[in-house]
Amino acid sequence: MKKCYKFIEVNSTFKNVIIGLLFIVLFNTFLLPILPKILWNSQVSIDEILDLKFSYSFKESYKLFDDLGFVGRKAYLKSALFIDNTYAVVYSLTYAIIIFMLLKNNKLLKYKALVILPIFIGLFDFFENFSIASMLYNYPLQMKNTAFCSSIFTSLKWSFAALVFLIVLINILILLKNKIKQK
Numbered sequence: 001m002k003k004c005y006k007f008i009e010v011n012s013t014f015k016n017v018i019i020g021l022l023f024i025v026l027f028n029t030f031l032l033p034i035l036p037k038i039l040w041n042s043q044v045s046i047d048e049i050l051d052l053k054f055s056y057s058f059k060e061s062y063k064l065f066d067d068l069g070f071v072g073r074k075a076y077l078k079s080a081l082f083i084d085n086t087y088a089v090v091y092s093l094t095y096a097i098i099i100f101m102l103l104k105n106n107k108l109l110k111y112k113a114l115v116i117l118p119i120f121i122g123l124f125d126f127f128e129n130f131s132i133a134s135m136l137y138n139y140p141l142q143m144k145n146t147a148f149c150s151s152i153f154t155s156l157k158w159s160f161a162a163l164v165f166l167i168v169l170i171n172i173l174i175l176l177k178n179k180i181k182q183k
Helices: 002-010 014-040 058-105 109-137 144-182
Strands: none
Touching (some): 002 058, 014 058, 058 109, 058 144, 109 144
16 A cells, blocks of 8 residues: 555656546546447447446346347447556556645545545446456356456446545635635
């Protein structure tokens, strides 16, 4: 944990935050909305993608896989392993750096353990992606336990994301309060 914290501390620069946020915005604004059309050549709605739901059932998982067809399943597999895992690394590190910088500016480094929370989002995203990839790779074999675990990882990912959002928001409010006090 100390090595992870030190890595985040050393890389906590405004430049890295801007680069990370640009990547996140570009991914969410441009790539995510067109991903189903580009990768899957399918009429599957972005709302049906497992990664974007809070939770899902075994039946929902395999209905999506059926709807994707052979080409769509192969593309989803590659997307889960390569695109989404890369995205998870970028957003996890970006949010960890943001939290570190906010804690430092607010003189709250005694709460530095909070910096690790975005890393958990990324880890749960990895577990989710590898679970989805395993189901896709083994399709048409239906893996109920893997689907169940995948949904749990997805729910944990989104729960930690909400927690990180609250931490960032609270720290921004503290920073603004301190700036107003100084004037």
